[in-house]
Amino acid sequence: MSCIRSLVAVSLIASVGFSTAVTAQEMISDTTARKQPLTTWGVQFEEFEYRYSDDDEELGVWNADAFYGTDDFKVRLLTTGEYEIEEQAYETLENQLVGQIPISKFFDAKAGVRFDTPEGPDRTYAVLGVAGLAPQWFEVDANLYVSDEGETSAELDAEYELLLTNYWILAATLDATVAFSEDREIGVGKGLVSTEAGLRLRYDLVDRAFSPYVGVVHEQKYGDTADFAETGGGSTEDWFAVIGARIAF
């Protein structure tokens, strides 16, 4: 049965003009998009919020990144800003442009530049970092900075998301900055500089594209940095109530 079937098949092919000679000449190489590295992009505002402090200070704050690239190489723009609404001035404004490559299953290495253009003197830094997913689902982002003044510092960001339900998500964040040398002009002392801890309860309203949240943020300055702040009439510790949205597109 099977033998007969294949003979019929062969004869059919031969008789209706699908000579293998013709087909062979049409063997082509794959130049379609499928054979190219998949290029993708994304924009994410992890934080886009209004902050109200225990000192009646009002801030507009964002923390966003945009990327473009392939699995093997991405360009990423990270931007963070704190804008004092009453004084109409930036408290901080950081922009980073980094290239990113995978170095392990869960981690990427980053290298690039960071431009700080807040009030006061500008700073440009070289950036070297790793970012990825640590065991137990901690998103971590660790960076080493060397400024154009030669000062070095490091920053560690960690985030953990607790799923109260599949739509109500409690996100805990901790950012810590350490300076290995003093940069008096921008009010940075040696040692642990500052921490920012946040707790935000969000609801995924539109897919994961638009998720409004409320939360609290605690900022603390330490050591010499705290002293510099106090001397300058600033605060060393702030509590904020925040309201905002996480946006991704």
Next chain:
Amino acid sequence: MKPRFLTGLLSLLMPAMVLAGEYDLTVDRVKIDTGDFVKEGIGYNGASPGPVMRFKEGETVKINVTNNLDEMTSIHWHGLILPFNQDGVPGISFPGIKPGETFTYEFPIQQAGTYWFHSHSGFQEPDGAYGAIVIEPEGREPFRYDREFVVQLTDKHPHSGDRIMRNLKMMPDYYNREQQTVGEFFSDASKNGLMNTVRDRMAWGDMRMMKADVEDLQGFTGLINGKGPDQNWTGLFEPGERIRLRFINSSAMTYFDIRIPGLDMTVVQADGNNVQPVNVDEFRIGVAETYDVIVHPKDEQAYTIFAESMGRSGYARATLAPEEGMEAAVPQLRDPARLTMADMSGMPGMDHGSMAGMDHGGMDMGSSEDMSGMDHSSMEGMDHSNMDSMDHSNMEGMDHGSMTMGKEDKSDPFYAKGSGLMPKAANGGKFLSYADLKAQDPLYEDREPTREIELRLTGNMERYTWSINGVKYEDADPIRLKYGERVRFKFVNETMMTHPMHLHGMWSILDVGAGQWNPIKHTVSVNPGTTVYMETEVDAPGQWAFHCHLSYHAAAGMFRKVIVEGGPDSTQAKTDAIAEDGGEV
């Protein structure tokens, strides 16, 4: 020489014998209304799904495909045996069909059964470019029916394929809304104890793997023949008739568990090929597979065709009824599927020592009643240190032995022992296994394979990269086969997802341990933590696609080109030339 003589002889007779059917298909932008949402998509002859193409075995078909889109398109005839340049894969079979162009496919129909067709360009298939193929056999069929329906399933998502791919790349859990929550932690803790639950969560967190990672793409509406659950596609019958249902899973990503409460189903065909009839209560249909079943409703009542997604995030529903408008109860979705450590057992580089420990934790968590009687103390007494040197197969064997606990073993050998995906019939009855599939009339003589090719199915969920042997298609050399050989493919699934592997152009003889009665398929589903073998008689010259049929896995790199070298006449010369060029560039 004998075949050639016969060929000549037959070709003289051919003009009288050949039945030529000519068909027209247009590729169009269409509106798709699922009942839950309306979206723009792609269809054929103005609709998605496209028409049912009805061919006859033995005829030669001519199909004129006109591209009315503003982008390239293509049609792949899924499961059909045909010359490679008619297979419709851009970049492998042919360049594709340009906007405004009409391309004429022409090939002989050498088989019978239920198949389907779809675009092989970009994400046009998930966007709606698919339809059914029914081929009437030359001879008599070994089963009887009075009426037939195509039951074509898909997982229609409000987002376009391009957007889904980008979202998955940006956040791999973008569409996963069945993740474990705080609530589930407490319910597990009250069921299994706090420490066991903490240990379980830590074990999974340590791997950065989610038990809930069963369906990458949730939020779809299951469609049957283009109708959503509320639109309720209905097939009319007269009580007492035998009805042949031609199930086709045209989903981008979704496996469905199908049952018709109140009716036994007799599976008579898988992937277009007759199998020895198997009576089942429920079956799982992998993406791109087809199953033909016969049902025999005797009562004047409606029956629900209920197709629940494997991860239980969605469903499709249709009705068989004696009269329009009649309907039967629609069952509730069962609890979301949860992977177990058994599903992870294929992962390389895992610490076996800790895995053994974890495995028990995972099993404790299982909701399966099979495990409730498990003797924990004896399990803990197991010598974990020895497990480092043990290979997986032994280990699975061990778990298996200790888990079934003397109850009747209903576990499917095509799933890892203790797998969270192990199918179970909703009514406690028979669930179809690959192991039940035996060819009705084997197409090929059984013979020893000439060689084995191992294909590890690999990926990284966090990066949403998918590959074969750790290499994505963009970086891969083609797989070279020799015309006339019989290759044994060994699929080793090292991921935690199920992959429906589809070889174009040649049959996949699935090894179910039945020797010459092994069934032939075009799509072979490989479950997490398992190894599956299939053999292929390399009888089709040219170059072919070979890939995971989950749309976003294929696009992410779980894809290969297969080149069949040699074969009749001058194909040899050309493939040699390609080989000298170093293959594809």
